[in-house]
Structures are given as structure tokens and as C-alpha cells.
Amino acid sequence: MGVSGSLPAVFVGLDVGKSDHHAVALGVDGKALLDRALPNDEARLRAILAGLAEHGPVLMVVDQPATIGALPVAVAQAMEGVEVAYLPGLAMRRIADLHPGAAKTNARDALIIAEAARTMPHTLRQIRADEEQIAALALLAGFDDDLAQEATAVSNRLRGLLTQIHPALERALGPRVAHPAVADLLTRYPTPARLASAGRGQVRARLKKHAPRLADRLAQEVFTALGEQTVTVPGTDAAGVVIPILAEQLAALTRQRGQIAAQVEALVEAHPLHGVLTSLPGVGVRTAARILTEVVGKDFKDAAHLASYAGIAPVTRRSGTSIRGEHAPRGGNKRLKRALFLSAFASLSHPPSRAYYDRKRAQGKRHNQALIALARRRCDVLFAMLRDGTLYQPPTTAAA
Structure with a gap:
């Protein structure tokens, strides 16, 4: 050098x-x-x-x-x-x-x-x-990771409060608590009593502002849940003070992530490898950004080297003849490992990926083990695509 x-x-x-x-x-x-x-x-x-x-x-x-x-x-x-x-x-x-x-x-x-x-x-x-583009992506992707962690913490806290004061209501709203319509609803009507007093019509109208298609069904689920509990749990009034604050925080974090995602998408689309990366099933904008920041520009001898760097290559443990086997590594680039793992999970709707996953499950592997195996298999494909600059090509029947 x-x-x-x-x-x-x-x-x-x-x-x-x-x-x-x-x-x-x-x-x-x-x-x-x-x-x-x-x-x-x-x-x-x-x-x-x-x-x-x-x-x-x-x-x-x-x-x-x-x-x-x-x-x-x-x-x-x-x-x-x-x-x-x-x-x-x-x-x-x-x-x-x-x-x-x-x-x-x-x-x-x-x-x-x-x-x-x-x-x-x-x-x-x-x-x-010429790493200005990669540096900008790394900064934005890192900030998006921070926002995601904060949003998860606020969401968990909000769902915990709902479970404390009204478990049935949490079962109806909890899975969608990050949806703008639900966050807005909880900001306006933070307690079961205020939801009940607002009435089904007002609740449905409030939901329609952010979720026109979901409003009728979600309003029905909310009032069905309200009918399952008649007692008021101690601390409900205090929760009514905290819940709207948490809902506003969650809505703000969701908007901020959307703004960052737009910036990340623009940078990813401007990169020469955008088409190559997004052609692989399960790779979206955020995953492509993470691959660009963690992989592009580094020298990997082969796919096994890349998999080891990402922490998805199994590690062999052997001591004489008494201990044998393989286990998942604890090291590696955790950001890249998470991106490849989630990408493998997202690719399960892709028939070849699903077939490989099902084959690993049939061999006795647990869900996460099968996903890691799928991520490792996809790493071979990703390495070849980046090396040759070629788009993803579905495997033939014989190759599959």
C-alpha cells in the first residue's frame, strides 16, 4: 500500500x-x-x-x-x-x-x-x-436504529400501562399501538372511561382520520373490549395523564423515522448497487442501507469470510472425541447480523427461501436456527451478487 x-x-x-x-x-x-x-x-x-x-x-x-x-x-x-x-x-x-x-x-x-x-x-x-455517500448512510442508519430503540421502549411502556388498567383494551389496541390512528386515539381518549363516554361514532370518526379502512373494525374491537371489564383499576386516573404523553412521543418517533427513511431511501437509490441489493428477496431500503455501510468497501475473500464477519457462520466446537457440534457465534458485526437475519425472515414469502427454511425445520432445527441457516445460505448469494454486480436470479428447479 x-x-x-x-x-x-x-x-x-x-x-x-x-x-x-x-x-x-x-x-x-x-x-x-x-x-x-x-x-x-x-x-x-x-x-x-x-x-x-x-x-x-x-x-x-x-x-x-x-x-x-x-x-x-x-x-x-x-x-x-x-x-x-x-x-x-x-x-x-x-x-x-x-x-x-x-x-x-x-x-x-x-x-x-x-x-x-x-x-x-x-x-x-x-x-x-468517495465515501461521503456511505458516511451519510451510516449516520442516518445509526440514528434510525436509535429512534427504533426509543420507539420500542415507549411502545412497551404504553402497552404495559394499558395492560395494567384494562387488559382487554390492550389486546385490541396493543398490536397496533404504533399506528398513527391508535396513537392519536389514545392522545384524545387515554382511559377506558373517556373512550366509553366519547361513543362509538366519535371514536370511529377519530380513527378514520388516519386509518379509513381500519376504522370500523377497530372501533368495533375497542367497544367489544370495553364491555369485557366493568371495574376501574386503581391508578387508572394517573395512567390517563401518562398515556397521552407516551402516545404523542410514539407518534413523534414514528414521524421522525419516516423522515429519516425518506433520506435513506434517496441515498440508497442513488448508489450504483441499489438495483443489485434490492433485487434479492427480503432486502428493503433499510437492509440495503445497512449492507452498504457494513459491507461495501471492505475486502472479503469469499462468502465464508463475509458470513464470519456478519456472525452468521456456525462455529465448530470440538474437544478430542467427547465434545462435538456447532453453535451460533456470539461475535461478528451485530448490526449486519441483525439486518441479514431480518432479511431472511422477510424472504419467507419467497418460495425458494421458504423451501430451504422448511427443510431445515424438518431436520429438527428451531425457528431461529433455521433462519440463521437461511441467512447463511443467502450470504453466499449476496456475496456473488456484490462480487459480480449482477441482479438476483431465482434458482432453477435442479439447482434448488
Whole structure:
């Protein structure tokens, strides 16, 4: 890995931080040229790198190319005579075990990164200069994940309160509590008594604002549920104060996720691999965004390498002749693993995927095990599609 075809003369290891970084620069002979803390400031970073470039081509390696490491990467990419790469966290930890001492300091980490760049260039990963689109996707997808977690927490709290004061009403509204019509209804009529006093007509009219087709059936279910309980549970009045607040929060989170989804969809559609990814059954906009941010730009030797990275490749456990078997790995990229797992679940309406899932269930695998097996099978297909840039092609009868 060199700059403009030249081998690096200076290897800079940068342990990034929120306010300050620590840089260690080594020459080809391993002699230290720099060992100091650096502020997270463009002018100072440029000055340091320009000074090191006087010794020859510079290779700067970071341990986090995104988030807090974004500025140093951008500065290095904008300078002549400087190339930038990153050292994955797992490789960093394994290489650290080879160095003496167990201290965890910024200076030691920066030295380890620099030594890895100098002596083990095969452990490094390239950082492309055209990653603005991927960086934007990563930021938006991460924020969408945060919103989803908040929405789940609020939804669970809201359903818990409904179960506490009126279980039958929760059974009617709980599964649809994130629907805008239900959130709006609970904001206006948060207790069973207020729903009953509003009457079936007003409730149906309120529901029709956001769910015209669902209004009649849902209004019927609500008043059927109200008729199943005549007592008022202690704490119902207090719940009537909290429920509308939670309903408003849930509605706001749902709207925000919709806005983020529109931005993500625009970025995904603009990416050259959009058609390739979405041609695979079960891959929607959010899954395609996660695949782009977690897979594209990384070097995978084969499909097994990708599956291992995603944490969906079974791990063999063997100790002599007494313990044998395979189990699901606990490591891997959890964001990508979740995306591939949910994508496999969404693909069950696709006949070939369903047939493979049913075959695994017939072999005695549980639901989640069969889905993991399906995700691993689909990983082979995904790797080939990304490698060749081809759209998904349904398997022939013989191949299936």
C-alpha cells in the first residue's frame, strides 16, 4: 500500500479521541519520528502531516475511520503525499497481544497501530476517498436504529400501562399501538372511561382520520373490549395523564423515522448497487442501507469470510472425541447480523427461501436456527451478487 505508487517512508499510527488524538510516526527502520498528543484541529493536523511528508510518502493509519476519526481521515485525504488506511478493531486487539505489557494507553495504542502499518500491511484496510455517500448512510442508519430503540421502549411502556388498567383494551389496541390512528386515539381518549363516554361514532370518526379502512373494525374491537371489564383499576386516573404523553412521543418517533427513511431511501437509490441489493428477496431500503455501510468497501475473500464477519457462520466446537457440534457465534458485526437475519425472515414469502427454511425445520432445527441457516445460505448469494454486480436470479428447479 503506497502513495501514488510509492512505498511509504513514514508510518503514522493515530489513536483517535474525542478532543485529542495521539500520534506515533515511525520511519522504515522503525525509528520514532513523532510521539505526541494532537488536538482534533484541522490546522494542527495539516502542519504535523506536512512536516512528516518531508521525510517521504506518508501512510497514516487510524483505528476508527468514522465518527471521531472522520476529521483526521478527511485532512489526510485532502493532502498530497499522504495516504490513509484503517486497522480493524479485532486485528488491533490481536496485534496488541503480541506486544509486551498490558497497559492500555493512547500512546501504546498509537505505537501498535504504527508498527502494524510498518510490519504487517496486510492487516490494513483501505479508505476510499468517495465515501461521503456511505458516511451519510451510516449516520442516518445509526440514528434510525436509535429512534427504533426509543420507539420500542415507549411502545412497551404504553402497552404495559394499558395492560395494567384494562387488559382487554390492550389486546385490541396493543398490536397496533404504533399506528398513527391508535396513537392519536389514545392522545384524545387515554382511559377506558373517556373512550366509553366519547361513543362509538366519535371514536370511529377519530380513527378514520388516519386509518379509513381500519376504522370500523377497530372501533368495533375497542367497544367489544370495553364491555369485557366493568371495574376501574386503581391508578387508572394517573395512567390517563401518562398515556397521552407516551402516545404523542410514539407518534413523534414514528414521524421522525419516516423522515429519516425518506433520506435513506434517496441515498440508497442513488448508489450504483441499489438495483443489485434490492433485487434479492427480503432486502428493503433499510437492509440495503445497512449492507452498504457494513459491507461495501471492505475486502472479503469469499462468502465464508463475509458470513464470519456478519456472525452468521456456525462455529465448530470440538474437544478430542467427547465434545462435538456447532453453535451460533456470539461475535461478528451485530448490526449486519441483525439486518441479514431480518432479511431472511422477510424472504419467507419467497418460495425458494421458504423451501430451504422448511427443510431445515424438518431436520429438527428451531425457528431461529433455521433462519440463521437461511441467512447463511443467502450470504453466499449476496456475496456473488456484490462480487459480480449482477441482479438476483431465482434458482432453477435442479439447482434448488
